[in-house]
Amino acid sequence: MSSEEERLVREAIAGNQAAFTVLYNEHFDKVYRYVYFRVSARSEAEDITQEVFLKALQSIGSFKWREVPFAAWLFRIAHNLVIDHMRKKSKHKTAPLEEAWAVSVEDPVALTEQRSEMADLTAALKRLPPAQQEVISLRFIAGMPIAEVARILKKSEGTVKALQFNGTASLRKLFSGEANG
Numbered sequence: 202m203s204s205e206e207e208r209l210v211r212e213a214i215a216g217n218q219a220a221f222t223v224l225y226n227e228h229f230d231k232v233y234r235y236v237y238f239r240v241s242a243r244s245e246a247e248d249i250t251q252e253v254f255l256k257a258l259q260s261i262g263s264f265k266w267r268e269v270p271f272a273a274w275l276f277r278i279a280h281n282l283v284i285d286h287m288r289k290k291s292k293h294k295t296a297p298l299e300e301a302w303a304v305s306v307e308d309p310v311a312l313t314e315q316r317s318e319m320a321d322l323t324a325a326l327k328r329l330p331p332a333q334q335e336v337i338s339l340r341f342i343a344g345m346p347i348a349e350v351a352r353i354l355k356k357s358e359g360t361v362k363a364l365q366f367n368g369t370a371s372l373r374k375l376f377s378g379e380a381n382g
Contacts (some may be wrong), residue, residue, distance in 0.1 A: 210271050213261050221261065225254050228272060232279050235343040239283045240290075241323075249286055253279045273349040276339065280353055325375045333368035336361055 206227075212220035232253055237246035256278050264274055326334055339350045340361075347365070351358045 206271055210261075210264065214264065221258060224271065228275055229254070231272075231343045231345075232275055235276065235338055236279055236283060238326075238338045238342050240286060245286065249279070249282050252282055256282070269352050270349055272345065273352045276343065276345065276349070276353045280335075321376075325372050328375060329368050329371055333364050333371065336364040337368045337372075340365055 206224070209220045209224050213224060229250065233246060233250045236249045236253070237243065240246050240249065253275060257275055264271070269277075326337060329337065335354060336350060339345045339353060340347070345353075347358050347361050351361045354361065356364075
């Protein structure tokens with residue numbers, strides 16, 4: 202954790218709302234993308250992401266900055282809320298993953314290609330075992346380092362590396378099979 206982030210966390214713990222707002226702004230997009238990938242519905246992802254930050258605000262006093270980085274703590278909250286949501290959720294039609302990266306693109310061909318690529322990636326990721334999906338989403342969609350992913354998932358770094366390796370190898374096989382098939 203950077204000294205600036207550490208300062209912001211300490212101020213947020215002390216009740217400084219402006220400091221918490223800065224932390225919210227710094228982490229919102231990554232948390233949202235992670236949650237969206239897991240639930241595949243924009244409105245649900247927005248609700249869960251807001252709940253992540255509400256829970257973080259309510260329990261910021263219990264955060265121990267020496268034990269885990271702030272981002273890992275946030276993603277642990279997100280992970281738990283997504284698991285709770287999935288347990289409660291009945292089967293719904295899901296939205297495509299590209300909504301998580303909705304971008305204003307003037308070129309309709311480029312936008313169509315991007316949507317097609319995201320749909321292919323979403324379909325491929327859904328074919329991986331849940332543990333590999335979780336690692337791939339935290340590592341590449343949320344952009345987290347292996348050590349933080351290990352803390353969030355309560356797995357060893359070696360296990361996370363193995364899941365990442367196997368997941369990316371499976372994705373390569375899926376995509377090369379599609380290209381060849």
